[in-house]
Amino acid sequence: MSQVELVNRIEECPEPDVPPAEKRAVIILRPSSRWQLINLRELWQFRELIVQFAWRDVKVRYKQTIIGAAWAILQPALMMVVFTICFSRLAGVDSADIPYPLFVYAGLLPWTFFASAITSAGNSVIGSERLITKIYFPRLAMPFAAVATAGVDFLVAFGLLVILMIVYGVAWSTSLLLIPLFLGLIAFGALGIGTLLAALTVAYRDFRYATPFLVQLWMFATPTVYMQPGGDASGSLQALLALNPMTELISAFRAAALGGAIAWDGIGVSCLAMLGTFVVGCLYFRKVEDLFSDII
Numbered sequence: 001m002s003q004v005e006l007v008n009r010i011e012e013c014p015e016p017d018v019p020p021a022e023k024r025a026v027i028i029l030r031p032s033s034r035w036q037l038i039n040l041r042e043l044w045q046f047r048e049l050i051v052q053f054a055w056r057d058v059k060v061r062y063k064q065t066i067i068g069a070a071w072a073i074l075q076p077a078l079m080m081v082v083f084t085i086c087f088s089r090l091a092g093v094d095s096a097d098i099p100y101p102l103f104v105y106a107g108l109l110p111w112t113f114f115a116s117a118i119t120s121a122g123n124s125v126i127g128s129e130r131l132i133t134k135i136y137f138p139r140l141a142m143p144f145a146a147v148a149t150a151g152v153d154f155l156v157a158f159g160l161l162v163i164l165m166i167v168y169g170v171a172w173s174t175s176l177l178l179i180p181l182f183l184g185l186i187a188f189g190a191l192g193i194g195t196l197l198a199a200l201t202v203a204y205r206d207f208r209y210a211t212p213f214l215v216q217l218w219m220f221a222t223p224t225v226y227m228q229p230g231g232d233a234s235g236s237l238q239a240l241l242a243l244n245p246m247t248e249l250i251s252a253f254r255a256a257a258l259g260g261a262i263a264w265d266g267i268g269v270s271c272l273a274m275l276g277t278f279v280v281g282c283l284y285f286r287k288v289e290d291l292f293s294d295i296i
Contacts, residue, residue, distance in 0.1 A: 038282050042138050049137055053145030057120070058152055072153035073160050076108040083108075083226050096228040098258055102164045106254040107225040109161055113154040114186050114246065115215045120146035121194025122211050125202055129296045139289040140282070143195045147187055154183070161257065170258055178256040182267075186249055189274035192281035199285045202296055218244075224251040245270035245277075 043050070062068045080101055087093040088100035095103040121143035125132065128142055165172075201207040219225055224247050241247050248266035255262045 038140060038286070039138065043140065043144070046138055046141055050141045050145050050148065053141060054148040054152070057145060057149040061149070069153075069156050072156040076105060076112045076157055077160060079108050079112075080105045087226055093227045096260070099168045102168050102170065102258065103228075103254070104226055105161060105164055106257050107250050109154070109157055110183065110186055110250055110253045111219055111222065111225050111246070112157065113150050113183070114190050115219065116153060117147040117150035117187065117190035118194050118197065118215055119211055120150055121190065122197030122201055123208060124194075125198045125292060126205075126208070126296060132296055133293045139292060140195065140285060143191065143198050143285075147191050147194060150190070151187070165258070173259050175256045175259060175262075178262070179253065182249055182253045182256060185267075185271055185274050186246075186253075188278045189245065189249075192274070192277035192279070194281070195285040196277075196281035199288050202292055203288075218246070222246045222250060224248075224254070242266070242269065245273035249274075 062071065065071065067074070083104045084101050087104070088095065093100070124142035124146040125139065131137070132139070197207055197211055201211075222244055223241070248263060248270045252262050252267055254260070
């Protein structure tokens, strides 16, 4: 083919249909508002990613283990044994006419979920630094997935509670239907605290080491986990217990599982506290999430 023929063929090729400049779509990228709540639509679009994150965490947690998911049962079960020996046998702690092993396990079960969710969510962002610095996805997916992973452990450990109820002859009641309600409130609180800690841990790595210690202290500051607070407590002690939203939620979870009266007035206060914690944690996380890739 001669050079003249090549030039003629090039001239015959139609030009691409390019719209005029004034008709072209213009996309303008602007920074989002500094204070914003959860983008539920975006999280729903990335729901499969959240599920994959949770499934990844479950597989990593029990990878190359001998007993696998049974570790989710072993932790509250061993704590139940220790608490039974220390508080029931030695200290004679009141368990409200319920066998103490069953009483304490029904309190440890939601608390273990709460503590595990906080710790995992608090470390979720720095544990995924390679993903954060390379691709975009809603950063809230990581603490949400961490709480979902703790929920899987809860379902596994709940089986032991059912077995204990059968062994001790606890009657089933319709109050069991309230368990998802109280577990959901606990999950909201764990999400709020976990997302707040996740954002703080990126900037201040001290929280990574302080969180397990503070969670342990919080457990002993929640007496309903291992004892039945007496009604004759002083007013100042009752006020301190009321400031801890987990006090009423643990008691309500146990009452729903084993039967008993539920203090709905205290549940209302705890509900507001947990929802407020969720809002504050998500607001702060969304405020600083754009800086994660720069400082992580």
